[in-house]
Amino acid sequence: MAFWSGWFGKGSAVATVEPPHAALQSAGGGVTITTSAELEEALRTGAVTASGSVVTPNTSLHEPTVYACVRIRSSIAANMPIDVKRRVDERTRVDASDHWLWKLLRKRPNRWQTPSQFKRMLGAHLLLRGKAYAMKVGSRGMILELIPLHPDRVECVQNEDLSLSYVYTRRDGRKVSLKQSEVFHLVGLTLDGVNGVSCITYQRETIGLSLSMRDHGATVFKNGARVSIVLKHPEKIGKEGLDFLKASLDEYRAGGESEGKALILEEGMDTAPLAMTAEDAQYIESRQFSRTDICMIFGVPPHMVGDTEKSTSFGTGLEQQTQGFLTFTxxxxxxxxxxxxxxxxxxxxxxxxxxxxxxxALVKGDIKTRWEAYVKALQWGVYSPNKVLELEDENPRPGGDVWYPPPNTAGGDTSNKDNADDPAQTA
Incomplete structure (x- = not known):
């Protein structure tokens, strides 16, 4: 059993009773509120927007565009292999797969997470809260595990000597101090050089507006309030007839079984269709603008989250947008x-x-682009055939460690002539 098991309150022989707030805290992070002033501050600030929606890092994920942007951006580092290398000299690099850091980053960051799970989790924390933390567990100069810490429970402070110190609030409310050397600390956009800026905090109104429009649309469809037809009565309908008509309409649109069935009208009533109102069209357009704004906040092209309303569905337009995403985001x-x-x-x-x-690895799914790059690397002597096989996870072939001379050389290089008698170089 590792020593940090007791640090987190696990594996102890003495059973401890968690306070009532522990379950809520473990579900969504957060900090412990112990005074009336802290409670008042939590109720008055931040989360409630002008549109009436409560926007927090967790509730913002209920907005599909936010969820898609966080999923896409956090998956980039999660799915991309990371190499640990060592500089031998100014021009030579070798793999350091025998180093403990390779195992930590490529195989097992901790005892319950895979590398992709760990990186995706911290990536989501970084996007939604502007910061991500993990406690380093080491021994004899080696880091054995990285234990992720929920950023809502970590307070980072810069000391007078400019070093950083951290205070972590456990689920039972106890606070634990950590040194800078004990924490792996990712920071996004920052204004003070220490704490990251959360886009949820600064763009709360934009996300809240989108959530409000979503809730409005759901309520409209739930109550069937959008009028698609108008009922016309030749005379004045009485209160009893009006109540009966309302009850009939409520029963008709209460469930899906009435979908597509005919509506029986009495007393000479007639129907007239209504086209989409200006409010309906404005609502749809506002939803589209909201998606675009959220994509802009996260730096993700709209077509990557399924919004191709104002862009072509094929061709170089989307390719250039995707390349811009890879370059800048x-x-x-x-x-x-x-x-x-x-x-x-x-x-x-x-x-x-x-x-x-x-x-x-970004072009692993594009076999045409990948092999075109291999051919050019072979032609210009950048890669050997065995290097290409290595990148494709294939075994080397005999005589494949040869670097072909470039096809257009103006310097009269004679290195190929010098190796003419070497079977390994001329294979």
């Missing part, structure tokens, strides 16, 4: 991970060690 996420790992996980006594995401 995905690259930002990958760089954040790489630099944070270099700062928090790589020992200072190993400056030659570094990590890098294998960005070539």
């Amino acid at each position: 995905a690259e930002d996420d990958l760089t954040t991970w790489e630099e944070t790992i270099a700062r928090d996980l790589i020992p200072e006594e190993e400056p030659d060690l570094y990590v890098r995401f294998n960005r070539s």
Whole structure:
């Protein structure tokens, strides 16, 4: 049993009774409220928007566009392989798969999560709260596990000597202090250099408006309040007839079994269809604008979340938008991970060690683009055939460790002539 099991209150021989707030706290994070002033502040601030919707990192995921953006962006680092390498000299790099960091990042970050689960979880925390934390569990200079900490329960403070310290609130309400050397700390957009900015906080009204429109549409369809036809009576209908007509209409539209059936009218009543009202059209248009705004907040092209209303469904337009997403959004996420790992996980006594995401994995699903790049790399002597086989997870072939000379050389390179008698170089 690891020593941190007791630190989290697990594995102890003495049973402890969790306070009533523990269940709620474990479900959605949050902090413990112990005074009336803290309760008043929680009730008055932040979460309630002008539209009336309560917007928190958890409720914002009920908006489909927010959920899609968080899923897409957090999955980039989660699904992309990360390589641990060592600099031998200025031009030579070798894989450091024998280092403990490789196992931590590629195989087992902790005892219950896979690497993709761990990175996706911290990526979602980073997007929704602007920060993500994990406690480092180490021994003898090695980090054995990374234990994710819910960001709502972590308070980060910069000390007078500019170092950082953390206070973690456990589920039972107890507070535990952590040093900067004990925490893996991802930070997104920041205004003070320490705490990340949450897009949910700064864009709460935009997301709240979208949630309100969604709730409005659901209520309309639930109550059947959108008028598609008008009933015309030749004379004035009495109160008894009006009550009977209302009851009949409520029964008709109460369930799905009446869908498509005829409505029986009495006393010479007639129907007339109504076209879509201006309010209906404005509601649909507002929903589209809301999706676009949320995509803009998260830096995701609208077509990636299924909104192709104002863009072509094929061709170079979408390809350029996708490339822009990879260049300006995905690259930002990958760089954040790489630099944070270099700062928090790589020992200072190993400056030659570094990590890098294998960005070539982004074209793994596009076999045409992938093999065109391989052909060019072979033609210009960048890759050998065995290197291509390695990238495709295939076994090397005999004589495949040869680098072909570029087809257009103007410098009269004679390196190929020097290797003419070498079977390994001419295979």
